[in-house]
Amino acid sequence: MKRIVLIGAGFLGSALAVGAARRGWSATAISHSDPFALRDTDAGPGEIQLLPGSGVERLPDSLDREADAIVIAAGGRFPLPSAAAPVADAIGTLSLVIGLCEQIRTLSPRTKIVLLSSAGAVYAPGDEPKCESDLGEPTTPYGMSRRMGEEYMDYYHRMHGLSTLSLRCANVYGRLLPRSRGQGVISAAFWSALTRKPFTMHGTGRQTRDFIHVDDFVAATLDLLESTRDLPPTLNVGTGTGSSIVDVLEAVGKAMGTHIAAVAGPHAQTDTGNLTVDLSMLRKIIDFEPMDLTTGIGRMAGEMAADGPVWSQ
Structure with a gap:
């Protein structure tokens, strides 16, 4: 049975744990909290285990038998809060990345x-789709710490x-995120549809x-x-297609049967x-549509x- 360890049980970490279990894998999530109730999730043909605590401290407990992969889905602040606490964001992200790499180098x-x-x-x-070789130009502490995390992975x-891979993920959606996170355009649009409150439009909406x-x-x-091919150090994961914020509001409004008003x-x-x-x-490595x-x-x-919204506020 393939084994995967997720550092973080938030939106992406929990989704990966469930997806792995449904493939018949063993998934261990290390997290201070369990916001998506992994303990109560049907693991299908696989298994899900939750270890409370921090990734660096609890990782040795999950490596009592060798894991095929660990996925770092935690660390630092969310994008908006990172601007108010850049030092904490950098320390949170880089100490996790470096600490985990040191643990793996020693233990597995x-x-x-x-x-x-x-x-x-x-x-x-920019006007053209971004390739992995394009220069990274972060405009937030969150982006800076992620970029430096990639550099440490390559180091x-x-x-x-070590076998390392940094995934530059596009805007991932699919669950209603709490508004306190200050991120997730699609979640924000759903909140407006649910509450009938206007959507706050930053910029023209045509970006x-x-x-x-x-x-x-x-x-x-x-x-x-699962791929047996050699992987590059960095890979984009998205759709390759751009949609405007106006497109998002129209699509969410249609799906929810309502009109979403916007305020500047x-x-x-x-x-x-x-x-x-x-x-x-x-797409040179996997079939992906x-x-x-x-x-x-x-x-x-x-x-x-x-199922009802995951988050009440």
């Missing part, structure tokens, strides 16, 4: 290490021979971003972990331009109608 050097980085935070907007590969449904993100990540909010440097990712390198925005938002709306 054949285990693959995957860092969930951020395409939106690392790349600068441990070059200097210590485009790459939005990928969490099911496609999970499938791509697990397919890469403050502008920021990150609220302009277009940003999509190039998937050429990813993600769902389009309308289909993905429809799936999210359907799951919310069946």
Whole structure:
């Protein structure tokens, strides 16, 4: 049975744990909390274990038998809070990445290490889809710490021979995130549809971003972990298609059967331009055809109608 360790049981970590278990894998999530109730999740043909605590401290407990991969899905602040606490964000992210790489180097050097980085935070907007070789130009402390985390991953590969991979993820959606996180355009649009409160529009609303449904993100990540091919140090994971904020509001409004009004909010440097990712390198390694925005938002709306919102506020 393939074994995977997730550092963090938030939105992406929990989704990967469930996806791995449904493939028949053994998934261990290390997290201070269990916001998506992994303890109560049907693991299907696989198994899910939750270890409370920090990744660096609890990782040895999960390596009593060798893991095939660990995925770093935690560390630092969210994008908006990082601006108010750049030192804490850098320490939180880099101490986790370095600490885990040191643990793997000592305890299980054949285990693959995957860092969930951020395409939106690392790349600068531009008219052409961003390739992995394009210069990273972070505009937030969050983006800076993710970019430096990628560099440390590459360092441990070059200097210590560890198998490392940094995934520059586009904007992942598929669950209703709490508004306190200050991120997630699609979640914010759903909150407006649910509460009938206006959506706060930053910028013109015509700027485009790459939005990928969490099911496609999970499938791509697990397919890469199953691949027997040599992987590059960095890979984009998105759809390769840009959708505007106006497109998002229209799609969510249609899926929820309502009109979403918008009010102007403050502008920021990150609220302009277009940003999509190039998937050429990813598609050379795995077969990958993600769902389009309308289909993905429809799936999210359907799951919310069946299960109810995960978060009350």
